[in-house]
Amino acid sequence: MPQHGEGFVAAVLAVVDDIPPGHVATYGDVAALLGSRGARAVGQVMARHGSDVPWWRVVRAGGRPPSGHAEAARRHYVAEGVPIRPVDDEDGYRIELARCRWRP
DNA sequence: AATATGACAGAGT
DNA sequence: GACTCTGCCATAT
Secondary structure: OOOOOHHHHHHHHHHHHHOOOOOEEEHHHHHHHOOOOOHHHHHHHHHHHHHHOOHHHEEOOOOOOOOOOHHHHHHHHHHHOOOEEEOOOOOOEEEOHHHHEOOO
16 A cells, blocks of 8 residues: 555654654555655654654664764664673764664 | 655665 | 675655
8 A cells, every 4th residue: 555645654653653662664665564664754854844753663685773863873773771882983883783683 | 737745665785 | 793885774955
């Protein structure tokens, strides 16, 4: 059942809101749950309407946090118990998807 | 209708 | 594991 128009935005926000605390899902996973493969489209929705959902629970397939939001996201991961591993780069850490990837 | 943009993914190197 | 290149999808112009 293809989503379209505003429905797409609502669907993305609904899925993100369903991700339980302490777990995360990749952009690709969210898109897949919508029956779409537009990982980038999901990112667009987050950039525009992410303020109303736990956006930090949506991460990249490589375990990296959303571009430009690594610092803010790290606080939530620590507070919710999401396993992260410190690294020496711009983000400063990496999310351990192997342990906290959400699977509906 | 066509082109450009972006909080991306996967395959190849 | 990291990097680069190409493909995808939804919006804005």
